Amino acid sequence: MSPVDGADVPLHTLALGDRIGDGGQGEVFDVTGPGRLLYKSYREPHKVDGRELAALVALRQGLAPADRDRLDRETAWPLCRVVDGGRVTGFLMHRAPDSMTWRTSRGDTRLNELSYLLRAPKAAWQAVAQPTPAERQALVVAAVELFEWLHALGLVVGDVSQANVLWTVRPGPAVHLLDCDGVRLVGRPPVLEQADTPDWHDPLAVPGTVTVDSDRYKVALLVGRVLSQDAYSAPGRRLEPLPGVLDDRREHAVRALWDQAAEPRGERPHLGQWRIALAGRETIRLAAAEPAVRPPVDRTKFDGPRRRGRISLRD
Amino acid sequence: MQILPFYLLCDESGSMIGESIDAINRALPDLHHEISTNPTVADKTRFCLIGFSDTATVLQPLVDLSDIDEVPALAAGGLTSYGDAFRTLLRCVEADVAALKAEGHEVYRPVVFFLSDGIPTDEDWEQAYKELTESRFCPKIIAFGIGEAQESTIAHVANFRAFMQQDSAVSPAQALREFASSLTRSIVRSAGSIAADGGDGFTLAVDDTVPGFSTVSLDKL
Numbered sequence: 387m388s389p390v391d392g393a394d395v396p397l398h399t400l401a402l403g404d405r406i407g408d409g410g411q412g413e414v415f416d417v418t419g420p421g422r423l424l425y426k427s428y429r430e431p432h433k434v435d436g437r438e439l440a441a442l443v444a445l446r447q448g449l450a451p452a453d454r455d456r457l458d459r460e461t462a463w464p465l466c467r468v469v470d471g472g473r474v475t476g477f478l479m480h481r482a483p484d485s486m487t488w489r490t491s492r493g494d495t496r497l498n499e500l501s502y503l504l505r506a507p508k509a510a511w512q513a514v515a516q517p518t519p520a521e522r523q524a525l526v527v528a529a530v531e532l533f534e535w536l537h538a539l540g541l542v543v544g545d546v547s548q549a550n551v552l553w554t555v556r557p558g559p560a561v562h563l564l565d566c567d568g569v570r571l572v573g574r575p576p577v578l579e580q581a582d583t584p585d586w587h588d589p590l591a592v593p594g595t596v597t598v599d600s601d602r603y604k605v606a607l608l609v610g611r612v613l614s615q616d617a618y619s620a621p622g623r624r625l626e627p628l629p630g631v632l633d634d635r636r637e638h639a640v641r642a643l644w645d646q647a648a649e650p651r652g653e654r655p656h657l658g659q660w661r662i663a664l665a666g667r668e669t670i671r672l673a674a675a676e677p678a679v680r681p682p683v684d685r686t687k688f689d690g691p692r693r694r695g696r697i698s699l700r701d
Numbered sequence: 702m703q704i705l706p707f708y709l710l711c712d713e714s715g716s717m718i719g720e721s722i723d724a725i726n727r728a729l730p731d732l733h734h735e736i737s738t739n740p741t742v743a744d745k746t747r748f749c750l751i752g753f754s755d756t757a758t759v760l761q762p763l764v765d766l767s768d769i770d771e772v773p774a775l776a777a778g779g780l781t782s783y784g785d786a787f788r789t790l791l792r793c794v795e796a797d798v799a800a801l802k803a804e805g806h807e808v809y810r811p812v813v814f815f816l817s818d819g820i821p822t823d824e825d826w827e828q829a830y831k832e833l834t835e836s837r838f839c840p841k842i843i844a845f846g847i848g849e850a851q852e853s854t855i856a857h858v859a860n861f862r863a864f865m866q867q868d869s870a871v872s873p874a875q876a877l878r879e880f881a882s883s884l885t886r887s888i889v890r891s892a893g894s895i896a897a898d899g900g901d902g903f904t905l906a907v908d909d910t911v912p913g914f915s916t917v918s919l920d921k922l
């Protein structure tokens with residue numbers, strides 16, 4: 387089976403069910419059959435870089451089983467490409483876990499998007515179970531750890547937004563990344579033209595480009611916005627975490643990183659720093675980080691400008 | 702915050718009685734459901750419902766759809782005064798833009814979905830229309846005609862896009878369901894391109910074609 391071994395699947399062999407999603411770059415269909423699979427069909431297949439999509443599929447195939455399980459649990463990663471003739475038309479992925487969805491008052495199912503963590507609850511989406519302050523902090527940790535791991539795998543996530551990170555607190559806090567065909571290997575081109583979400587762009591990045599550094603900025607947005615339940619806060623403004631989400635030590639550490647995230651590219655906190663700050667560990671200032679005191683130098687022992695007199699050769 | 706206000710300016714004259722008015726009234730909860738469960742869209746858009754017949758009535762003043770759980774229904778009766786509709790709309794737009802700005806928001810040019818099933822029964826409507834389109838906050842108007850509406854009138858009212866029901870293909874009620882879906886899609890997709898701080902502006906997303914309607918070319922007129 388191709389979702390298992392990563393080999394291309396011909397489009398005509400898929401039994402497509404209902405269309406369940408409609409995004410800017412494509413549509414998502416249910417795939418009838420085992421495995422709770424979905425098919426993302428690209429709207430403009432001629433713009434797709436099939437080699438890069440194959441590279442993402444191959445990356446998953448190359449992981450050790452435990453890592454592949456984690457990737458499948460925490461992301462909707464491309465399992466295999468779908469092809470029609472010689473053209474790549476889309477890919478197969480796992481459906482998001484049921485725990486990452488909620489049911490509206492009319493009975494239809496919606497994804498538990500990050501957006502429901504970013505503002506005070508409204509009656510229209512009261513069925514979304516809101517996290518306790520401790521669960522909110524745990525969700526931020528889960529997201530930071532996921533992005534840190536993806537960076538460690540040599541990936542750039544690219545588009546981080548309120549719509550492509552799902553979350554749940556049942557049975558425990560967990561997150562799930564969508565739109566993983568937007569992820570790329572560091573230094574490689576994207577599968578499709580880079581998508582960017584309004585309110586989630588890195589102001590210092592060249593438009594249309596993403597890097598590990600822009601990921602760091604966007605994860606800072608995610609951390610600050612979830613902790614403060616504010617969809618539009620950004621580094622440079624004061625962070626106001628919800629009461630009870632962070633203790634004093636964590637709040638102090640998180641604020642420092644939040645401020646640092648407003649600094650130029652290259653200076654932004656990496657994801658390990660966020661993880662440590664959120665864990666509430668004290669940091670130890672290392673003596674070796676201070677420049678060593680240099681011994682005094684006796685300058686008279688070195689050559690240098692000197693005063694020469696003149697010697698008269700006459701009597 | 703950048704706000705995009707949407708106005709539904711809906712004919713509720715006597716000829717809309719029965720299936721047509723029921724179709725719109727049944728579609729409003731769908732529109733509310735779609736927008737109110739999507740907080741990113743609800744944050745950046747506002748919605749106002751104005752019904753018009755002999756006079757125009759603001760049934761739902763401009764609101765964040767996630768803040769309401771009921772809306773006054775449209776009720777058919779009377780004639781079709783376009784003039785009062787446009788005068789009421791202009792008053793609302795001017796007051797609403799000022800109120801949003803006073804709350805610290807920035808406001809994009811309002812968008813109006815205009816729907817009528819007949820010809821205007823008042824004579825001075827073109828003057829009222831002129832005042833609306835020459836006003837400072839002249840909205841973008843997408844006009845839909847069903848039933849007895851005249852294509853030339855609908856094309857006159859629209860300044861962005863115009864659609865006429867395909868008589869033989871669909872019933873007015875079916876066309877109105879499509880009209881409401883198109884309005885909902887427009888709100889959701891337009892909001893998707895709006896940044897809270899304004900950013901690079903936004904794209905007003907309005908369907909090029911709507912099932913059950915033919916697109917009226919505005920360039921011809």
